[in-house]
Amino acid sequence: MAKDMTLLWGTGSPPCWRVMIALEEKNLQGYDHKLLSFEKMEHKSQQVLDINPRGQLPTFKHGDNVINESYAACFYLESQFKSQGTKLIPDGPAEQALMYQRMFEGLTFYEKLNAVIYYEWYVPEGERHESALKRNKEALVTELKLWEGYLQKLGSGSYLAGPSFTLADVVVFPTVGTVFRFGLSPERYPKLGEYYNLLKERPSVKASWPPHWLENPKGQDTLKDI
Amino acid sequence: MAKDMTLLWGTGSPPCWRVMIALEEKNLQGYDHKLLSFEKMEHKSQQVLDINPRGQLPTFKHGDNVINESYAACFYLESQFKSQGTKLIPDGPAEQALMYQRMFEGLTFYEKLNAVIYYEWYVPEGERHESALKRNKEALVTELKLWEGYLQKLGSGSYLAGPSFTLADVVVFPTVGTVFRFGLSPERYPKLGEYYNLLKERPSVKASWPPHWLENPKGQDTLKDI
CATH class of the missing domain: 3.40.30.10 (Glutaredoxin)
Known part of the structure; x- marks a missing residue:
């Protein structure tokens, strides 16, 4: 097909x-x-x-x-493939606005995550600074708190743009999956933790779960203290 | 309205x-x-x-x-506002694919530009390295050559995703406008120069031209040698 x-x-x-x-x-x-x-x-x-x-x-x-x-x-x-499978762009203007907004904020979330977990990969040895990594970590915390607040406001069991699963979830969930893989505390970020638990059982997400995460269920602890 | x-x-x-x-x-x-x-x-x-x-x-x-x-x-x-004004997403699958692809490559173009022209703004004084700025400049040159090649392939008078003006032009033109504002040589990048000249006369672009560029028609020469 x-x-x-x-x-x-x-x-x-x-x-x-x-x-x-x-x-x-x-x-x-x-x-x-x-x-x-x-x-x-x-x-x-x-x-x-x-x-x-x-x-x-x-x-x-x-x-x-x-x-x-x-x-x-x-x-x-x-x-x-508009009429095939899940409809990923909602019709209502308000839900659509929120979906687009969160999708593109999702790029910032992903970037701020990478600037912490892949700092040494992106920055050559002679150019690394503790001050930069510290600032990147603070920026990631600010970012995580924003998303925690967004989910808090939407209420339990909600997707990122409201009651339906949309493109916002398609593009942002992999970042959320990665923050937990790198040791983020679901106790400190309970709404993100709840969202992660909701989505990880979704068939599309399960079917595409990174194979090396399945092989090695234990991830890193890079983010455990933030 | x-x-x-x-x-x-x-x-x-x-x-x-x-x-x-x-x-x-x-x-x-x-x-x-x-x-x-x-x-x-x-x-x-x-x-x-x-x-x-x-x-x-x-x-x-x-x-x-x-x-x-x-x-x-x-x-x-x-x-x-689908049926109002210019239709910004083409119907044909091939033109649509190209439009989406160029739109999102446009974010990389914008990022690579910023990493050069705003290097000192983004990187605090004690963390700046000549080697990093040099690498950023090389990455921008690579990027500019990619876009020059894309336009070359499409032929004279084309928009970024083909014969129609689309969302790709809406989101990428401001970056192209900025590279020339910062002194890029249209002799060295003739297709980008041609695209810039085509778009700058478009009513939507003229009506939204940055007012401080109109006040000071002479820009910077940061990019003149790249």
């Missing part, structure tokens, strides 16, 4: 996970896919570069259409 | 400019707006914080709906 789609992906990459959740929600199982290794630098392999000049994962193709950016692929899939 | 809309904005800010172009294209002139000063830190004023906890511009409200993220506001406006 989704035989004319190809996804090259890496395990544990939130951008890849977004696209995989979207594909599941739109009932597009059965697409061609290949798991590549970031450690082995396979995201810079010719196979990727032929489709994606940026050498990044996800790399995604539907027929002749190349849509490598994860948000772009999610929008595209919802638009092309 | 757009009396139930309020925009708080800053001159020369690409995110603000995106929303202003979208409003023009959707024939939503006449909205309430207020020009605030980044220098005077008015983006952190109570007026902004009441609507936007991030204290950023643009800050945008339509009725009770708050959509501060610039991409979110552009998507929202197109969705809510």
